[in-house]
Amino acid sequence: xxxxxxxxxxxxxxxxxxxxxxxxxxxxxxxxxxxxxxxxxxxxxxxxxxxxxxxxxxxxxxxxxxxxxxxxxxxxxxxxxxxxxxxxxxxxxxxxxxxxxxxxxxxxxxxxxxxxxxxxxxxxxxxxxxxxxxxxxxxxxxxxxxxxxxxxxxxxxxxxxxxxxxxxxxxxxxxxxxxxxxxxxxxxxxxxxxxxxxxxxxxxxxxxxxxxxxxxxxxxxxxxxxxxxxxxxxxxxxxxxxxxxxxxxxxxxxxxxxxxxxxxxxxxxxxxxxxxxxxxxxxxxxxxxxxxxxxxxxxxx
Amino acid sequence: xxxxxxxxxxxxxxxxxxxxxxxxxxxxxxxxxxxxxxxxxxxxxxxxxxxxxxxxxxxxxxxxxxxxxxxxxxxxxxxxxxxxxxxxxxxxxxxxxxxxxxxxxxxxxxxxxxxxxxxxxxxxxxxxxxxxxxxxxxxxxxxxxxxxxxxxxxxxxxxxxxxxxxxxxxxxxxxxxxxxxxxxxxxxxxxxxxxxxxxxxxxxxxxxxxxxxxxxxxxxxxxxxxxxxxxxxxxxxxxxxxxxxxxxxxxxxxxxxxxxxxxxxxxxxxxxxxxxxxxxxxxxxxxxxxxxxxxxxxxxxxxxxxxxxxxxxxxxxxxxxxxxxxxxxxxxxxxxxxxxxxxxxxxxxxxxxxxxxxxxxxxxxxxxxxxx
Numbered sequence: 001x002x003x004x005x006x007x008x009x010x011x012x013x014x015x016x017x018x019x020x021x022x023x024x025x026x027x028x029x030x031x032x033x034x035x036x037x038x039x040x041x042x043x044x045x046x047x048x049x050x051x052x053x054x055x056x057x058x059x060x061x062x063x064x065x066x067x068x069x070x071x072x073x074x075x076x077x078x079x080x081x082x083x084x085x086x087x088x089x090x091x092x093x094x095x096x097x098x099x100x101x102x103x104x105x106x107x108x109x110x111x112x113x114x115x116x117x118x119x120x121x122x123x124x125x126x127x128x129x130x131x132x133x134x135x136x137x138x139x140x141x142x143x144x145x146x147x148x149x150x151x152x153x154x155x156x157x158x159x160x161x162x163x164x165x166x167x168x169x170x171x172x173x174x175x176x177x178x179x180x181x182x183x184x185x186x187x188x189x190x191x192x193x194x195x196x197x198x199x200x201x202x203x204x205x206x207x208x209x210x211x212x213x214x215x216x217x218x219x220x221x222x223x224x225x226x227x228x229x230x231x232x233x234x235x236x237x238x239x240x241x242x243x244x245x246x247x248x249x250x251x252x253x254x255x256x257x258x259x260x261x262x263x264x265x266x267x268x269x270x271x272x273x274x275x276x277x278x279x280x281x282x283x284x285x286x287x288x289x290x291x292x293x294x295x296x297x298x299x300x301x
Numbered sequence: 302x303x304x305x306x307x308x309x310x311x312x313x314x315x316x317x318x319x320x321x322x323x324x325x326x327x328x329x330x331x332x333x334x335x336x337x338x339x340x341x342x343x344x345x346x347x348x349x350x351x352x353x354x355x356x357x358x359x360x361x362x363x364x365x366x367x368x369x370x371x372x373x374x375x376x377x378x379x380x381x382x383x384x385x386x387x388x389x390x391x392x393x394x395x396x397x398x399x400x401x402x403x404x405x406x407x408x409x410x411x412x413x414x415x416x417x418x419x420x421x422x423x424x425x426x427x428x429x430x431x432x433x434x435x436x437x438x439x440x441x442x443x444x445x446x447x448x449x450x451x452x453x454x455x456x457x458x459x460x461x462x463x464x465x466x467x468x469x470x471x472x473x474x475x476x477x478x479x480x481x482x483x484x485x486x487x488x489x490x491x492x493x494x495x496x497x498x499x500x501x502x503x504x505x506x507x508x509x510x511x512x513x514x515x516x517x518x519x520x521x522x523x524x525x526x527x528x529x530x531x532x533x534x535x536x537x538x539x540x541x542x543x544x545x546x547x548x549x550x551x552x553x554x555x556x557x558x559x560x561x562x563x564x565x566x567x568x569x570x571x572x573x574x575x576x577x578x579x580x581x582x583x584x585x586x587x588x589x590x591x592x593x594x595x596x597x598x599x600x601x602x603x604x605x606x607x608x609x610x611x612x613x614x615x616x617x618x619x620x621x622x623x624x625x626x627x628x629x630x631x632x633x634x635x636x637x638x639x640x641x642x643x644x645x646x647x648x649x650x651x652x653x654x655x656x657x658x659x660x661x662x663x664x665x666x667x668x669x670x671x672x673x
Contacts (some may be wrong), residue, residue: 197353198386200373201398212399216390282403 026273061269083265093254100234100251107172107233108226115180116222123188124179130238137178163247171239176229187221188214227299231278303365304329304487305350305455310359312345319345321511332488334498337508340561343491350489351380351457364454380449380457384464385440387432393443394428400451410669418450445477449484456481456488456634462497474501495535507531521667529648532579541619543578545570550578550639553593555616557594561640563656570652577645582608585623585639593634611637
């Protein structure tokens with residue numbers, strides 16, 4: 001390795017590129033300069049974005065393990081696990097963890113049962129007003145939810161759904177309908193119809209074709225939709241707060257009282273707990289999300 | 302056993318008549334090609350035979366049973382789709398065994414039949430691969446195996462070779478023909494490639510505008526195309542307006558007479574009537590000597606023969622194509638004569654001008670075999 005022969009490294013270059021430079025011919029190295037500047041720019045951009053996303057999380061983690069932390073110190077003056085102990089011994093908080101993990105899977109399943117047939121129909125049959133329906137579904141997420149929930153609350157009182165288990169499932173279901181329809185609909189639509197024809201040709205009835213050909217091929221998209229529905233239900237606070245309190249206080253609802261009634265450490269511990277399933281599930285499906293199933297789901301067709 | 306019988310089949314799609322009162326018979330064990338340009342209704346016809354499209358009117362019967370309203374899963378047909386339509390989430394074995402497993406056969410019977418079929422298409426060692434791991438030709442053979450393993454009464458092939466490269470296509474079509482003949486399975490093969498149709502079919506139905514123009518074997522189609530559409534679609538034919546006179550033809554605006562000795566043995570052709578005269582390139586005789594009647598515009602070598610594009614004297618519009626041996630000298634000015642010609646009026650064949658065949662009788666024979 002004779003990295004010295006390249007002469008002084010150009011400003012703005014990383015050491016790695018300087019090492020690599022002698023391997024290339026001189027004119028090419030000259031042409032690479034603007035690219036390097038661009039790379040540095042991109043690097044700075046990524047660093048800023050990472051700080052923007054992970055900064056608050058880092059701050060949250062610090063708080064979760066902080067004993068005493070006063071301004072202007074950059075790090076807590078003392079560390080402590082006491083809030084973790086307290087949270088796990090506080091029955092109301094433990095119950096809310098259990099409730100969150102009960103509602104989320106139930107809402108996900110109910111949502112799948114309700115939305116998947118609709119998604120299939122939208123993808124496969126010439127449903128009149130299909131496009132309008134998809135846009136309306138999307139638009140329902142565009143308005144402030146709390147207004148919608150207040151109106152629904154009126155309806156729920158009349159139907160005696162306030163404070164009931166079913167009422168909470170119903171209100172959480174609302175937030176999942178968009179993913180649970182759009183993403184699987186795109187998955188179903190992307191399956192060539194001829195694959196279904198081929199199965200019927202060799203003797204399979206419609207139902208069997210659906211379960212042996214269509215559903216397995218749409219599975220990645222459906223899986224992503226279910227994870228997103230799970231997370232939407234798991235994080236849902238406004239509607240649950242309105243409909244469920246005081247009988248059904250889930251983790252995100254509990255956050256409200258923690259933030260107002262307890263020191264920041266308690267809220268931080270709880271927030272960390274709340275983000276564990278989200279992070280775990282997102283890591284699980286990142287292949288499918290990056291692979292385009294999610295992007296495809298939001299294509300307007 | 303009476304094979305496939307289609308009667309008066311019609312279908313409109315989006316306000317356009319795609320299949321127009323079509324009737325067709327396929328004898329058991331025969332391979333029949335539906336040949337035509339894209340949009341002629343051949344694939345629509347095939348999809349109706351397979352049960353994927355409902356006909357507007359007409360009937361389809363297979364081996365005596367009316368299947369017009371029977372859904373695809375209960376028809377005794379098996380289809381090979383244009384893009385093979387293999388299920389990407391199943392292995393080769395699973396793809397081929399899918400239909401048999403539905404029929405509730407014992408596991409070892411399924412295994413035995415699938416393995417035998419994979420051996421037949423030369424894919425026994427690829428049984429645990431997924432379709433994406435196979436080449437185009439191999440996928441095509443899996444699709445064929447998947448259809449054949451069910452021992453259908455009727456095999457349907459929808460342009461099965463159009464996704465293969467030219468060299469592979471020739472090999473695979475011979476393979477398909479061989480397997481089809483070995484199993485003696487009645488087959489309908491859709492293609493737009495006349496070479497493909499001419500080489501593997503027992504009979505060919507040339508389609509245009511949702512109708513069958515002519516239903517005949519390869520030889521009949523080439524020798525006596527009954528309509529000018531078939532004449533232009535099958536092989537190469539030079540067609541030009543012309544009259545009979547002076548023992549030859551007066552073609553287009555040309556003033557020179559193109560000799561045709563066979564006219565002498567074809568009495569009863571009205572002189573002075575305007576025909577559409579069709580001549581195959583191999584029936585055009587080109588001589589350097591004699592009184593020149595045409596000039597050579599272009600010379601295209603084809604290896605063991607060459608193709609000449611000729612322009613008749615005094616006529617700028619018609620290009621006459623001739624196949625001549627490579628040794629034939631092609632100077633600028635030549636004399637041209639026809640050994641054989643076909644005369645059309647209103648798009649239909651009226652006379653065959655040939656030294657040997659009494660014309661009307663030959664056309665009569667070819668007509669007898671044509672579906673109404």
